[in-house]
Amino acid sequence: MHPATQAILQFFEYAHLPEHLQEVSRPFCELAQQMAAKLEGPELTVGLRKLLEAKDCCVRAAIDT
Numbered sequence: 001m002h003p004a005t006q007a008i009l010q011f012f013e014y015a016h017l018p019e020h021l022q023e024v025s026r027p028f029c030e031l032a033q034q035m036a037a038k039l040e041g042p043e044l045t046v047g048l049r050k051l052l053e054a055k056d057c058c059v060r061a062a063i064d065t
Contacts, residue, residue, distance in 0.1 A: 001036060002040060002044075004045045005045060008048045008049060009032060009048070011052055012025070012029040012032045013029065014026055017059070021062055024059050025059055028051060028054065032048055032052075
């Protein structure tokens with residue numbers, strides 16, 4: 001696995017979050033890991049970065065509810 005892919009995957013970890021936020025974050029982590037296992041290249045890194053942005057937005061939305 002490319003170092004850039006490994007570096008971004010760390011930000012999808014969710015065990016440190018409260019349970020209600022883990023429920024929001026978990027599907028993003030699972031998808032990121034699946035894509036990293038199947039794909040490679042610079043577009044994967046960009047895709048994972050955008051997925052991370054989406055995950056962060058959804059977790060923030062869950063904080064507000």
